[in-house]
Amino acid sequence: MVKRGPSGWLAWIVQRASALYMLAFLVAGLLWFLVDPPGSHPAWRARMAGAGTGIATAAFFAALLAHAWVGLRDVVLDYVRPRSLCGPVLAGLGLGLVAVAAWVLRILVTVRT
Amino acid sequence: MRLSIFRFDPDRDERPYMQDFEIELAPTDRMLLDVILRIRTLDDSLAVRKSCREGVCGSDAMNINGRNGLACVTPVAGLAEPVVLRPLPGFPVIRDLVVDMTRFFAQYDSIKPYLQNDEPPTGKERLQSPRDRARLDGLYECILCACCTSQCPSYWWNPEKFVGPAGLLQACRFIVDSRDRATAQRLDDLDDAYRLFRCRTIMNCTEVCPKGLAPSRAIEAIRSAMTRRPR
Ligand code: SF4
Numbered sequence: 001m002v003k004r005g006p007s008g009w010l011a012w013i014v015q016r017a018s019a020l021y022m023l024a025f026l027v028a029g030l031l032w033f034l035v036d037p038p039g040s041h042p043a044w045r046a047r048m049a050g051a052g053t054g055i056a057t058a059a060f061f062a063a064l065l066a067h068a069w070v071g072l073r074d075v076v077l078d079y080v081r082p083r084s085l086c087g088p089v090l091a092g093l094g095l096g097l098v099a100v101a102a103w104v105l106r107i108l109v110t111v112r113t
Numbered sequence: 114m115r116l117s118i119f120r121f122d123p124d125r126d127e128r129p130y131m132q133d134f135e136i137e138l139a140p141t142d143r144m145l146l147d148v149i150l151r152i153r154t155l156d157d158s159l160a161v162r163k164s165c166r167e168g169v170c171g172s173d174a175m176n177i178n179g180r181n182g183l184a185c186v187t188p189v190a191g192l193a194e195p196v197v198l199r200p201l202p203g204f205p206v207i208r209d210l211v212v213d214m215t216r217f218f219a220q221y222d223s224i225k226p227y228l229q230n231d232e233p234p235t236g237k238e239r240l241q242s243p244r245d246r247a248r249l250d251g252l253y254e255c256i257l258c259a260c261c262t263s264q265c266p267s268y269w270w271n272p273e274k275f276v277g278p279a280g281l282l283q284a285c286r287f288i289v290d291s292r293d294r295a296t297a298q299r300l301d302d303l304d305d306a307y308r309l310f311r312c313r314t315i316m317n318c319t320e321v322c323p324k325g326l327a328p329s330r331a332i333e334a335i336r337s338a339m340t341r342r343p344r
């Protein structure tokens with residue numbers, strides 16, 4: 001059975017999985033920073049330009065945005081009344097998050113060039 | 114004992130008000146309901162629901178000093194005075210402490226609270242192993258008093274879309290029943306943004322259940338059944 005409307009379980013699992021990934025990313029990043037501090041700005045840039053770091057960082061921001069989307073969506077579904085306003089408000093928030101995603105992507109790409 | 118009781122008669126009152134009562138406790142006044150029923154002999158316009166007087170029927174759920182409970186199993190000793198009695202929060206008031214449960218039971222009805230199994234029974238009845246039967250413990254005891262649902266903030270915001278803890282506990286009771294064959298449909302039915310997933314794990318429900326049940330754990334069990342279901 002295919003249901004229409006905002007998802008339930010999918011959104012819930014995305015929220016959990018993204019939280020776990022962000023936690024792992026932050027802990028690993030901090031440890032790396034502590035164990036092997038990049039001494040200078042060029043060294044920091046070089047580290048961030050590595051393919052592995054780039055992918056992990058992009059995934060971090062993807063997780064962050066997905067997590068933010070589910071959270072914002074919950075706030076809107078709970079509190080925005082009349083309900084007919086939920087759709088437009090969600091569309092606006094979604095566009096905002098897509099803009100942030102594009103901005104993050106631009107930064108990540110420029111770091112690598 | 115001093116009490117402050119919510120009063121509202123839509124035929125007479127423009128708005129609700131709190132009425133103070135003072136009553137000498139009799140030796141027979143063990144539970145709050147005993148006191149309320151004696152107050153009713155002084156003022157028979159006070160509307161309350163009750164039936165079994167022993168925590169079985171679920172009729173006399175109300176908000177007692179800010180916390181939902183059954184008046185008939187709430188000991189008088191230890192209640193802070195004045196005892197403030199209000200109707201169940203989040204439910205439309207019919208009169209005084211009596212609320213309209215229509216929406217609550219509509220949500221209960223929506224989870225199809227009955228065994229679904231079209232297979233012909235093999236013997237006289239559908240048997241369960243003791244282990245399968247044990248999975249219903251903590252679920253079948255619910256008396257549908259609505260203490261939990263009425264104390265759930267998520268239900269206050271979305272009473273017509275969120276099933277609420279009582280209904281979800283009942284849904285879980287049929288989802289885990291080894292004799293039921295509609296598990297997949299039951300899980301599908303709850304899988305949208307509202308019916309189950311408005312629950313924010315605030316756990317007020319488990320905190321107030323007068324039967325000591327844990328609707329939040331039942332909700333958790335449904336979520337994990339969804340996660341484990343074949344896709
Ligand atoms: S779970 Fe507890 S509080 Fe909720 S309706 Fe059932 S008995 Fe009442």
Ligand code: SF4
Binds near residue numbers: 266329
């Ligand atoms: S755990 Fe869920 S159902 Fe229970 S009170 Fe909290 S939000 Fe409501």
Ligand code: FES
Binds near residue numbers: 172
């Ligand atoms: S009167 Fe039946 S539960 Fe209290």
